[in-house]
Amino acid sequence: MTGTALIGAVALGLALHGLAPSPAKAEPLIADLSEHRVSITTGFVGTDVLLFGATDGEGDVVVVVRGPARRELVRRKNRIGGIWVNDAEMAFDGVPAFYVVAANRAIAEIVPEALRTRHEIGSGYLRVKAEKGADPKEVRQFWSALVRNKELDQLYGKETRRVRFLGPRLFRTKVFFPANVPTGIYKVEVFLLRKGAVVGAQTTPLFISKAGLGAEVFEFAHRNSALYGIMAIAIALAAGWLAGFVFRKA
Missing domain, CATH: 1.10.287 (Helix Hairpins)
Structure with missing residues (x-):
């Protein structure tokens, strides 16, 4: 089923839902993926996964896609006597293997700092653990280098991706997974915000595996x-x- 057909199905479902009597209040946010499993075959060169959904009214939508957490080792090289050698290293625990954020507006305009910290919206807000006793300045430098390397590998989003609204309620965005995407269970979080507060949220798993x-x-x-x-x-x-x-x- 194409992305247009999927969004059309959502719109039809909402219309039918509005015609049918419902004793319970409708959810403020409904979202889904075009596929819940990505298979990495021999000729895999990357793929787009469509996220689509609808809201019960006006608001801002933020999407956070993160891969499985793992331990990452960052090494710093220094030139000694004309030869590049490893000068220092630092390990981080709880680092998402993949991390992308999308929104319909600039994150700073719609998500307060407290919510960004609570929901880890943005690579600078990820609660990763550095080595005990490490100098805070060194931690920031090594973490910035790790994020920069992942951005170059297309595993972290360098900029916030765009969520597009198709009318006042329907929305969609695409998430690109490169050929080097790690396998594992990914978490796709969708937030609906109004006046800086989360009024609806949904989490959907995405499985990436070799085939x-x-x-x-x-x-x-x-x-x-x-x-x-x-x-x-x-x-x-x-x-x-x-x-x-x-x-x-x-």
Whole structure:
């Protein structure tokens, strides 16, 4: 089903909902994804996932997409005697493998600082843990370097993406997942705000996993790392011997 058809289905559902009697108050926010699973195959070059939804009236919409949390090690290089060497390093825990924010207006205009801190809206508001006893200035420098590297890899959004309203209630946005996107369970959060307060929120999971022959090799390598290493060395030696034999014959 195309993005236009999906949004049309949402609009039809809202219309039917308005015609039918309902004893309970309608939810202020309804949102969904065009697909809830992304499969990484051998020829995967990245993909867009459409997020669409509707509100019960006017308001601002903020979308936060984050990947599974993991430990990240950041190394700083320094040039000594004409050679670049690792000068220092710092580890961070609880770092989202992927992080993107989208909104229909500038975040600073619609989300107060307290809400940004509470819901971790923006890479500067992520509650990651640095090494104990680390100098705060060093922590900021290493964290800025980590975010910058992830932005270059398209794993973090350099700017806030755009949420577009199609009329007063329907909205949509696209989230791009690059070819190097990590696997795992992703969390897609959608917030509806009015006058700086959250009046509606919804969280939807998104599963990203490897599929096909690449997935089988990946699983085998992780479950049998020693055997996989031996096989890789054996294949490399065999390929080298075969190439040498062919060239000698030539």
